[in-house]
Amino acid sequence: MLSTKSTGSSAMTHETIPLNTESTVASKSTKINIHRNDFFAARNCIAYAGIVGYFLCYSSRIILSVAINEMVVKQQKNETFNEDCPVPGSDRDLSPVTKIISQNHGTFDWSVKEQGDVLAAFFYGYVITQFPAAFIARHFGGKVTFGVGVFGTGICTLLTPVMAYAGVTSLCVLRFLMGLVQGVVFVSMNHLMGVWAPVYERSFYSSLIGSGADAGNIVSPIVAGYLCSLDFLDGWPLVFYLHGLISMVWILFWCRIAADSPSVHPRISSEELYYITGESALTHCHVTTYSNKASTSSTISYNRTLPKFPWKRAFTNLPFLALFVAQFCSNWINLGIMLVLSPYLSRVLNYKISSTGIFSCVPWLCSSSSILLVSYTTDCVIRKGLLPVTIVRKINQSIIGAFISSLFLILAANSGCDTVTTLFFFTLAMVCFSATFSGYHCNNLDIAPNFSGMVFAICNTCAVMPGFILPAFVTYFTQSNEHSPELWRKVFYLLAGINCFGGIVFLLLASGERQKWSLDAGDGCNDDESDEIYLEKRRYEIIESG
Known part of the structure; x- marks a missing residue:
């Protein structure tokens, strides 16, 4: 528990707040006066942008698998097989059936293996950047890492038609690069949620942002199928252009509303900042400047380094x-x-x-x-x-x-x-x-x-x-x-x-x-600065700014 302290000739009074433990979750929710359901709260706005970001990332994976059916030339062939299930609504028995697959008006004469290589290239890049993404997010912040991942995915999607005309190898390289940049997206959002999500809102925000992925699975095939059926620009390139343009608009909003942590968000209310920092129990490091206006006009800086x-x-x-x-x-x-x-x-x-x-x-x-x-x-x-x-x-x-x-x-x-x-x-x-x-x-x-x-x-x-x-x-x-x-x-x-x-x-x-290994590693405090001391400084900043 934190207690009242005084500095210089002017006393600073602070409320007592328990540090974050599983046993005190319920009691803290009644002590902190904050409108958790504020639609435009800072953490909610970040979540909304995260939903769209997840939607764009999952869409980028799916739209190619839909569009490739219109991109490639399908030769007419007969396929005979023995079906165990009849066609729904038909009265036929289970006799051998012949299907005729006719030629369409595709542009590229790619083999089945080449199509598989194009679709698989993304995952080879995606798996490579999982580990680096964690280090990048911790050192450069989740805002930049998540933004670059979604924006880079949009750029690669926008260039897909151009690289497709350049050849299968060029398109495979582009999809590999898309996997590389998208590999940082989900890691960096988890990093951000570790900072922004209070303990008893973690399930909600994790699921809320994750719903963007499901929305991508639902909406993308329908929209891609419709655009591919259009005659304008052969239809299928429109799928990639639309996705890329939405990503360009998204990055403008992300840069405006996102921040690496509540303490550096330019528009967060003092109540929400108090609520998050108390509930999150200092889950991440900050480099913050504090000004003690009550006793001196000088600025005192407390640096918190990244734990290993x-x-x-x-x-x-x-x-x-x-x-x-x-x-x-x-x-x-x-x-x-x-x-x-x-x-x-x-x-x-x-x-x-x-x-x-x-x-x-x-x-x-x-x-x-x-x-x-x-x-x-x-x-x-x-x-x-x-x-x-x-x-x-x-x-x-x-x-x-x-x-x-x-x-x-x-x-x-x-x-x-x-x-x-x-x-x-x-x-x-x-x-x-x-x-x-x-x-x-x-x-x-x-x-x-x-x-x-x-x-x-x-x-x-x-x-x-x-x-x-x-x-x-x-x-x-x-x-x-x-x-x-x-x-x-x-x-x-x-x-x-x-x-x-x-x-x-x-x-x-x-x-x-x-877990104890997480607690022992600390949250980035200097050796002589405990979490309680840092929380005391953090609370003083809120009181002074409010």
Whole structure:
């Protein structure tokens, strides 16, 4: 607890505030008078810009996979196979079927392998910058790192048509560069949330910003499909031009409203600053100048240096390892449903996604909505002290996000040729999986808020591996007959099994409390300056400015 102190001939009185611990979360929420629901609060504005930034990043991944169907020339060919499921609405029996794929008016004569190389080039760049992103964000700040990542993605998207005409190799290089710059985006936002998000709002802000990614999954294919159908400029280049121009506008707003920390935000209110710094318990370092107007006109500076990441202690810490495993296993479901759902509906159930419009987006829409609902409920439970943070994280991640979602995934795989039932269970699986946004997705802010970006970078480096591995597994299981429900069922069993394994590890080993290796590393104080002393200086600045 901090107590009243005096300096010189003039006394400075301060309220007593407990430092951030899991046991005092609920009591602090009643002591601090702040309008948490202020729509234009500084941290809310950063979250809104983060939503759009995530939307632009996920859109950049998806729009090429949609546009490439109009970019390349498809030669007419006959394909005969034995379908297990009839075309919905038809009365035919399960006899051999011949499909005729006709030639379109594409521009580029690229082979299937070349198309795959173009789409995969992004991920090779993306995985490289995970570790560097954490160091860059800590040394240069989350504002610059996140802004450069989203803006650089927009520039690369804007140049996509030009590089496509230059050749496959040029386009692959551009997509690789896009992966490099986008690799810093999610790490730097986690770094920012470690500074900006109060402890019992972490689930909400993590999920709110993450909803931008789901919005990208929902909106981008629809908009890209429409633009590709236009005759103006051949249609498909419009997809990349629109995305690039939106990114240009976004960066102007980001530079205006974002800041590396509450203490350096030019327009934050003194009440919100007091609220965040008290609740966040100084989760990051600051270099701030304080002016003691009551006793002297001179300026006193207190510098706080960056703490070093304790690699050995982190990798021998069970909650850290639980988070590492959970994020890796969860991404199998996250990427798996994203990559497998459309081919399964098209190849096995003969589901015509292009002719059903918004109906095919129902699973993503429901997932996006449930993310916000679960996060809000989670923060309410934590704020009111109904359950410890550790229990809440385990329920969201393991019980709901792993076990129940995997059950629905298995039910979807065993729904036979019933398209409606299959989509229903897929939707339930994704709704349950959305609880992981209030599980592993914000657990790095719990166990090491001063290293939130670094922890996310370490975990995400391996978590993106399923993006490389999963297509190979799908090919291995379905290569004998890609239209067989039995063979595809093995893919879904694999995804469910990996997800459940991650849920078991998280359930047994995870924690919602800040770990000792994070506490011992400090928050950037000088050796002779404790967190209590720094918080005292911080509070004095607020009193003087208010």
